Amino acid sequence: MKIVFEKTNGLTEVPMRYCPGCGHGVAHRLVAEVMEELGVTKRTVAVVPVGCSVFMDEYVNCDGIQGAHGRGPAIATGIKRSKPETVVISYQGDGDLASIGMAETIHSASRSENITIIFINNAIYGMTGGQMAPTTILGMRTTTSPAGRRAEINGFPIPMCELLSSLEGASYLARAALDKPAHIIRAKKYIKKAFETQIKGKGFSMVELLSPCPTDWGMTPKDAVERIRQEMIPRYPLGVFRDWEAEEKAKKEEKAAV
Amino acid sequence: MAEKTLMKGNEALAEGAVRAGCRFFAGYPITPQNEVPEYMSWRLPQEGGFFIQAESEVAAINMLFGAASTGIRVMTSSSSPGISLKQEGISYCAGADLPIFYANVVRGGPGLGNIAPAQSDYFQATRGGGHGDYRVFVMAPNSVSEMANFPKRCYDVAFKYRVPSMILADGILGQMMEPVEFDFEPVDPSSFPEPDWAIGGDASGRERRVVKSYDLRPGRLEEWNKERAKRFERIEAEEVDWDGEGLDDCELLITSYGSCSRISKSAVKMAREDGLPVGLLRPITLYPFPKKAYQDLAKRVKNILVVEMSLGQFIEDVQLSVLGKVPIHFHGRPAGGIPTAEEIYDIVRKIMGK
Numbered sequence: 371m372k373i374v375f376e377k378t379n380g381l382t383e384v385p386m387r388y389c390p391g392c393g394h395g396v397a398h399r400l401v402a403e404v405m406e407e408l409g410v411t412k413r414t415v416a417v418v419p420v421g422c423s424v425f426m427d428e429y430v431n432c433d434g435i436q437g438a439h440g441r442g443p444a445i446a447t448g449i450k451r452s453k454p455e456t457v458v459i460s461y462q463g464d465g466d467l468a469s470i471g472m473a474e475t476i477h478s479a480s481r482s483e484n485i486t487i488i489f490i491n492n493a494i495y496g497m498t499g500g501q502m503a504p505t506t507i508l509g510m511r512t513t514t515s516p517a518g519r520r521a522e523i524n525g526f527p528i529p530m531c532e533l534l535s536s537l538e539g540a541s542y543l544a545r546a547a548l549d550k551p552a553h554i555i556r557a558k559k560y561i562k563k564a565f566e567t568q569i570k571g572k573g574f575s576m577v578e579l580l581s582p583c584p585t586d587w588g589m590t591p592k593d594a595v596e597r598i599r600q601e602m603i604p605r606y607p608l609g610v611f612r613d614w615e616a617e618e619k620a621k622k623e624e625k626a627a628v
Numbered sequence: 629m630a631e632k633t634l635m636k637g638n639e640a641l642a643e644g645a646v647r648a649g650c651r652f653f654a655g656y657p658i659t660p661q662n663e664v665p666e667y668m669s670w671r672l673p674q675e676g677g678f679f680i681q682a683e684s685e686v687a688a689i690n691m692l693f694g695a696a697s698t699g700i701r702v703m704t705s706s707s708s709p710g711i712s713l714k715q716e717g718i719s720y721c722a723g724a725d726l727p728i729f730y731a732n733v734v735r736g737g738p739g740l741g742n743i744a745p746a747q748s749d750y751f752q753a754t755r756g757g758g759h760g761d762y763r764v765f766v767m768a769p770n771s772v773s774e775m776a777n778f779p780k781r782c783y784d785v786a787f788k789y790r791v792p793s794m795i796l797a798d799g800i801l802g803q804m805m806e807p808v809e810f811d812f813e814p815v816d817p818s819s820f821p822e823p824d825w826a827i828g829g830d831a832s833g834r835e836r837r838v839v840k841s842y843d844l845r846p847g848r849l850e851e852w853n854k855e856r857a858k859r860f861e862r863i864e865a866e867e868v869d870w871d872g873e874g875l876d877d878c879e880l881l882i883t884s885y886g887s888c889s890r891i892s893k894s895a896v897k898m899a900r901e902d903g904l905p906v907g908l909l910r911p912i913t914l915y916p917f918p919k920k921a922y923q924d925l926a927k928r929v930k931n932i933l934v935v936e937m938s939l940g941q942f943i944e945d946v947q948l949s950v951l952g953k954v955p956i957h958f959h960g961r962p963a964g965g966i967p968t969a970e971e972i973y974d975i976v977r978k979i980m981g982k
Binding site: 412413415417418424427431432433434435436437438441444445446447448449450451452453455456458473474477 | 651652654678680682683684686687688690691692693694695696697698700702716717720724827828829830831832836837838839840841842
């Protein structure tokens with residue numbers, strides 16, 4: 371019998387314990403499928419953050435390390451520089467990457483550290499119960515912005531791909547959404563390209579995934595993906611923000627034209 | 629090997645770590661330890677190792693956490709405020725059973741303090757330092773030669789017991805120059821077998837591994853902590869080190885560690901020249917603390933004088949060892965104050981009524 375679909379070997383047999391409608395399960399599977407398709411599961415280390423995805427090390431079928439809140443890129447740097455043959459990914463949420471760990475994020479990008487960051491942007495602190503995140507959009511209610519985020523009190527949400535795109539060292543930056551199959555297929559392509567960026571030694575890569583958190587948004591899973599479409603994508607447009615391959619090609623063409 | 633080289637303390641510390649197999653260093657500038665990262669920046673690449681200047685002390689210790697997880701010998705160094713910033717990461721290393729080595733070239737505090745030598749980070753060093761139940765193997769050199777030779781012992785203990793290890797120095801030891809003699813042959817870390825807990829690299833011949841400090845299953849973290857406590861018990865039984873002089877017949881015992889013990893040694897010499905029976909006990913390891921040496925001496929001496937460059941931190945371990953059996957006197961100079969042998973000797977004479 372022809373097998374048309376099977377569970378990726380990049381995931382373990384441990385059942386995931388995420389909330390219904392959570393984006394982590396989809397994101398984990400995309401990472402796992404890419405690891406398997408590129409044949410790097412046995413030489414990948416997943417740096418696992420503080421937050422709901424702290425359990426990721428149980429679900430992905432590669433080596434793992436769980437470190438301090440926000441320090442994933444620094445930990446990944448230490449591993450990559452010690453054992454450069456390792457494929458190192460740092461999986462981080464928005465509080466982890468864009469708030470407490472902002473310095474590590476920016477500096478690892480500016481060093482063009484040869485690592486891959488998978489950035490889950492659900493605009494909220496999930497594990498601690500729904501507090502305001504650096505990426506919470508204006509007007510969004512959280513437990514620490516109960517009347518909705520207001521710029522004059524809480525400042526503005528931080529668009530990470532746009533912010534990092536000005537750095538020379540940021541080799542590959544892309545943002546996708548986990549709201550519908552077409553976007554999820556696109557997300558996987560981005561993740562694969564980010565892995566390839568690292569495997570080819572081209573430097574820092576990050577894929578941002580707009581991800582639903584129905585529980586802390588106080589919504590049904592269906593309404594949560596609707597929010598991604600109606601509220602998040604307009605503030606966080608999807609697409610590729612930096613691509614070393616396209617930039618190299620453009621440079622070559624420019625030279626040829628001269 | 630017996631050749632003596634004139635070296636600055638911080639450079640001796642760095643060279644000692646490289647010879648002991650260090651192949652990864654992450655650090656951040658802070659006085660008075662800057663010679664350590666500066667030295668590592670050119671020296672480590674010669675050995676195929678890696679130096680990185682981190683964006684902060686917080687990043688540096690987390691780079692160490694990552695590098696240590698691959699099973700290699702790693703190092704960071706800093707001075708007091710920077711070591712405070714590193715405490716969370718050190719706690720994670722302790723919690724994940726990662727062997728790391730770091731040095732605190734102590735300066736005056738609290739806060740920004742000053743850049744003068746001090747011994748005011750004793751509590752932080754010997755009580756763990758960060759959050760959670762753990763200790764750090766702490767060595768206190770008192771010469772540039774010991775700055776060069778102690779990193780090897782720190783690595784050996786860190787890897788044997790899977791605990792953090794450190795050197796507690798100060799601005800005097802970091803900045804002064806003395807002849808250095810290495811008491812060991814350079815170690816080739818590529819000859820070490822890869823530890824069975826190391827992650828990364830080619831994992832095709834083994835099960836996947838995870839390095840972490842958390843365990844949410846009921847009771848498991850308690851068991852893990854108790855298992856770690858057993859390792860610390862073994863360290864206390866097997867790794868204590870101290871030296872002394874004039875201990876056989878002394879009536880008054882001076883006790884100091886680190887650079888302060890050099891000054892106290894001069895005071896002992898002055899007392900002996902005047903025929904006063906004064907001795908010196910100098911802990912080499914601060915954790916584990918040489919409790920038994922103090923307990924034995926407490927049976928014989930009449931007075932103990934603790935001299936340290938702080939307002940009284942090391943004295944608490946002496947008190948806990950002696951348990952009130954002998955009167956303990958104190959002379960402390962905090963925040964960059966350095967006692968002289970003369971002022972120590974004056975106190976000695978007062979105590980002895982001479």
